[in-house]
Amino acid sequence: MLHRLSPRRLSSLGLALGLLSAPLLHAAEPEKAELKLGFIKLTDMAPLAIAYEKGYFEDEGLYVTLEAQANWKVLLDRVIDGELDGAHMLSGQPLGATIGFGTKADVVTAFTMDLNGNAITVSNDVWQAMKPQVPMADGKPVHPIKADALRPVIEQYAVAGKPFNLGMVFPVSTHNYELRYWLAAGGINPGYYAPHKGDISGQIDAQALLSVTPPPQMPATLEAGTISGYSVGEPWNQAAVFKGIGVPVVADYAIRRNMSEKVFGVSRSWAQANPETHKRLIKALIRAGKWLDADDNANRAEAVEILSRPEYVGADAKVIANSMTGTFEFEKGDKREVPDFNVFFRYHATYPYYSDAIWYLTQMRRWGQIADAKPDDWYVQTAKRVFLPEIYRQAAAELVAEGHAQASDFPPADEDGFREPLADTIDGVVYDGHQPNAYLQQFSIGLKGDRTL
Numbered sequence: 001m002l003h004r005l006s007p008r009r010l011s012s013l014g015l016a017l018g019l020l021s022a023p024l025l026h027a028a029e030p031e032k033a034e035l036k037l038g039f040i041k042l043t044d045m046a047p048l049a050i051a052y053e054k055g056y057f058e059d060e061g062l063y064v065t066l067e068a069q070a071n072w073k074v075l076l077d078r079v080i081d082g083e084l085d086g087a088h089m090l091s092g093q094p095l096g097a098t099i100g101f102g103t104k105a106d107v108v109t110a111f112t113m114d115l116n117g118n119a120i121t122v123s124n125d126v127w128q129a130m131k132p133q134v135p136m137a138d139g140k141p142v143h144p145i146k147a148d149a150l151r152p153v154i155e156q157y158a159v160a161g162k163p164f165n166l167g168m169v170f171p172v173s174t175h176n177y178e179l180r181y182w183l184a185a186g187g188i189n190p191g192y193y194a195p196h197k198g199d200i201s202g203q204i205d206a207q208a209l210l211s212v213t214p215p216p217q218m219p220a221t222l223e224a225g226t227i228s229g230y231s232v233g234e235p236w237n238q239a240a241v242f243k244g245i246g247v248p249v250v251a252d253y254a255i256r257r258n259m260s261e262k263v264f265g266v267s268r269s270w271a272q273a274n275p276e277t278h279k280r281l282i283k284a285l286i287r288a289g290k291w292l293d294a295d296d297n298a299n300r301a302e303a304v305e306i307l308s309r310p311e312y313v314g315a316d317a318k319v320i321a322n323s324m325t326g327t328f329e330f331e332k333g334d335k336r337e338v339p340d341f342n343v344f345f346r347y348h349a350t351y352p353y354y355s356d357a358i359w360y361l362t363q364m365r366r367w368g369q370i371a372d373a374k375p376d377d378w379y380v381q382t383a384k385r386v387f388l389p390e391i392y393r394q395a396a397a398e399l400v401a402e403g404h405a406q407a408s409d410f411p412p413a414d415e416d417g418f419r420e421p422l423a424d425t426i427d428g429v430v431y432d433g434h435q436p437n438a439y440l441q442q443f444s445i446g447l448k449g450d451r452t453l
Helices: 013-017 043-053 072-081 092-099 124-133 151-159 174-185 215-223 236-243 268-273 275-297 300-307 317-324 354-366 376-386 389-402 436-440
Strands: 034-039 063-068 086-090 107-116 118-123 165-168 192-194 199-204 209-212 229-233 246-251 260-267 327-329 335-337
Touching (some): 034 043, 034 072, 043 260, 043 275, 043 300, 043 317, 072 086, 072 092, 072 107, 072 260, 086 107, 092 107, 092 174, 092 354, 092 376, 107 275, 107 389, 118 124, 118 174, 118 215, 118 236, 124 246, 165 215, 174 209, 174 229, 174 354, 199 209, 215 229, 215 236, 236 246, 236 317, 236 327, 246 327, 260 268, 260 275, 260 354, 268 275, 317 327, 354 376, 354 436
Parallel strands (some): 034 086, 165 209, 165 229
Antiparallel strands (some): 086 260, 118 229, 118 246, 192 199, 327 335
């Protein structure tokens, strides 16, 4: 837990003594100035750490305690119960809660914390079995590696009567949907959920069995042989490389690129009771995201040092740096330039796009978490209920007026909340958020139309 004066605060105690000649004027005071925010020990919690360490929260008159949480369910429950004012969340969590998959509650977001940032890792044994099916060039695997190379391995497990177990971090996590997307693109059925029948295992008709493992436990669970691979955020893929126990085979930016990965979530009741506080939090987080991507990632080395501290991610700085500084190591020694592995601000990363929300909802439908067909308008209205760009725009406008940002840093005022259709996917399937049902119809594996389990 962090509850101390940040370096920025310590260096500017003159503010408390009235020595600032031109204080920043706000239209209203925050409804709540003392805040407790939650996070999971992953590198994409970075905007929270940077907003704290650089004094951006304090610039907004907010005094924040950052507290690591045990897992995603505990984090979500504590936001809903009011024990946390807000938190670093999986993009699917506010959506899943709102539609009632798992916990039923109104949770909203006005800020996307990052794009990309995940990978899929397999054990050394599985990698050696995959490798003969992987195209090679100059003695190195050709990326992106598709799940086609994994299919014969899974078939061998089935012949031997052995389950093929994979880990992901939470049923509504990006990692779950990315792992399922990658497997299905290679002709492997990752299984279905049937909550209306009381089956929330996600393993109906599965050729690969996916189950929840908390992120920091992924490497140890892989090493123990309980799972044969996993989908997780950093630094837990690079940790497998450093420990020599596994090989990341694909980064999520190659599965589907530049879509919301984590968000900053609050309960709807909290947002309604604390509109000024909420806006100020978003302002501080926008500044943090901007700092993280400034000058072609020039600040990332400093960010790595901050994140490596035990109160944040608490992993070796060398492991964190492998992805945060624009490179990524796949097979040990095969380090490649991946400047967009973690994106915190460019490509309008912090803006809460409706189309990002709709993609998550399509995946919930595809894998049975949404049991029945929904019209396109349902997807749009659900996205608008949960993702709140109007609050983001208020925060952005104040940052521009204060000189902390430029209008060109943000999406134009006339945009409709939808990114351009995305064609850069591992299977070539085009995603257009305006047409969720037409998008689902393109997949051979997955629920679509009126199909139910």
